[in-house]
Amino acid sequence: MQENKPVLIVGLGNPGTEYSGTRHNVGFMVVDYFVPSDSVWKKEKNALTLRTEIDGHKVILAKPQTFMNNSGEAVGALMAFYKIPLENIVVIHDDMDLKIGTMREKIGGSSAGHNGIKSIDNAIGKEYRRIRIGIGHPRDFDSPIDPVDWVLGKFDVEQLKQIKSVIKSIRIPI
Secondary structure: OOOOOOEEEEEOOOOOHHHOOEHHHHHHHHHHHOOOOOOOOEEEOOEEEEEEEEOOEEEEEEEEOOOHHHHHHHHHHHHHHHOOOHHHEEEEEEEOOOOOOOEEEEEOOOOOOOHHHHHHHHHHOOOOEEEEEEOOOHHHHOOOOOHHHHHOOEOOHHHHHHHHHHHHHOOOOO
16 A cells, blocks of 8 residues: 555445445445544545545545446546555455355455456456455355345345444455
8 A cells, every 4th residue: 555645445336225235235335334423425526435534544435326337437537536546445345256244355356247346447457455245145045036136135134234243344454
């Protein structure tokens, strides 16, 4: 991380109340967890943004408003506008290949079929930090639900407890 530049923390999700609380919006949920209660979001560069500090470091929290599959538009525009180096970008997103309530971090790598990550990779490259939050796969629950419907579905009560627990355990790498 470049110490003299802010860290851009992007939570992925879809805008709109109909997507609130869905598995695909777990990135938004994580970012919201780090927002001070008296904060006011600002709309800029196709995203909702908030400038704050975490552990004494300048941070820009962002929730793209471009819908998941076009997240790269907002991330690329914010990166250019704030002149943020790639190593100062953290993207938080859902991952069906991880058991629900688990978390993994990595830098770079494959999109694993995640369209939001594909869009960001195409816009800015791949060597940024990713925090992947496990939302499980329908097959983990012997569910016949199509994966597209799964990610757009809401967590049940027990799943939401697991998600909230993993969110509380996240330490933003700064």
